[in-house]
Amino acid sequence: MADILKLAKTVDDAAKDARAIPQLSAKEKITVEEGYAIQSAAFSRRLARGETQVGIKMGFTSRAKMIQMGIDDMIWGRLSDGMLVEDGDEIDIKNYVHPRAEPEIAFLLGAPLPYACTAAEAMAAVDAVAPAIEIIDSRYKNFKFSLADVVADNSSSSGYVVGSWSSPGPDLSNLGMILEINGRPTQIGSSAAILGHPARSLAAAARIAAAAGEPLQEGWIIMAGGATAAEALRPGITVRNSVQELGFAGFSVKG
């Protein structure tokens, strides 16, 4: 049986100090369930430092990625106010281990979603949608990990940028998404890559969060998952995710 609190301190310290660590599973076998227990305990350490939970993120939301990882469900992680990077702001790469950016769509809940629901019910609870970028950053050396490892490490979540909110009017099923580095498109995709429709990711978030005993709450932000492969960050670059109909979100990396 893994020492949850000890391992939680290990991953939390690694995130706090921006330091790469060996995989937890290299030393002892941990289950995915234990991975989530470690994530929860590690997140509690953030809360103890004064951060507040503001939502959750979904990971492995493309079928290709699930097949690649040999899993049959998504993973999730927790978002805190301390992880927010303001739209247009600058980050310092020193605060990360080996960060990457993923173009995403964010949902803002206007009502709680405390149970497993349909995509339509999930969308009915949505107050607004926004173009977003997730800064993912595995704390493990070489971005290599087992499923339990990545789950313990808050599913690689490290930061998030959210653009302007708009009412969830447009059809979200097939919005063009472009991740640009220094103004040049480097990843091109569609919101369709997020489980076929981002609303399905939101419904999955409601189901998974309810099952974990931490139901989605009013006012929370749900990051629906990456629409393309992630791009590695480096000093001096500007990153932007443009989403058809929704606008854009971006940040830069200090040179």
Added chain:
Amino acid sequence: MAKQADPIQTAARRIKNAAKTGKPCKPIRDLIKKGDVDAAYAIQTLNTQAWIKEGRRPVGRKIGLTAKSVQTQLGVDQPDYGILYADMEICDGDEINAARIMQPRVEGEVALVLDEDLFDEQLTLVDVLNAVAYALPAIEVVGSRIANWDITITDTIADNASSGLYVLGTKPVCLSEIDLRMCGMVMENKGNQVSVGAGVACLGNPLNAALWLARKMVDVGMPLKAGDVIMSGALGPMAPVAPGDAVEVRIAGLGSVQASFGI
């Protein structure tokens, strides 16, 4: 002294013969200088003339190699073009006979239909915008007469830019109604997602590809004409297809188009 066979004619015959017999041929790059794009177009043009003589009706052009990744893969820095013939058109939703196309693969594209000629020198984007009557969602079924798709840039150009068949959606959309750079594209095969992308994947915007084509066609003395269909280039990675498959392409703002493949 024995008369030497003209390599351009030999190459053209090799490809045409493959198209007629349905048996893929060797690449033609052994017959011309490496990377000799002009010679490759000369081969394509010989076959174009031959096909027209045999009664095929040209109805437009396809643009290929519009993705940066594909250009890099083939070591080129510009797209290519091929001729579309009336007999290559498949109606939305129709079943495609497997014998119609060699080594098929599918791509989701924007088709542009012109209602003005584009014959001027130094054409601009505005000329193209003014000449486009409407856009349609489209599936391009590419094929290769070259065995195992063993192509270099000259092989694909000589082989009519690996063109095969094309399927157009049926609801025309005016350019003012759609954002061709940002429009999302998703392609499904029997309900499974096989390709996603957006307009920007096609040279930054399908209209950029159309402008490149329009200029090129003036250069080579075959200007685009009113009524021409332009298959502007893939918005996402191409996907393989096999007998029994059913493909749907949806482009945000343009609607959808379907094709199935006979067993």
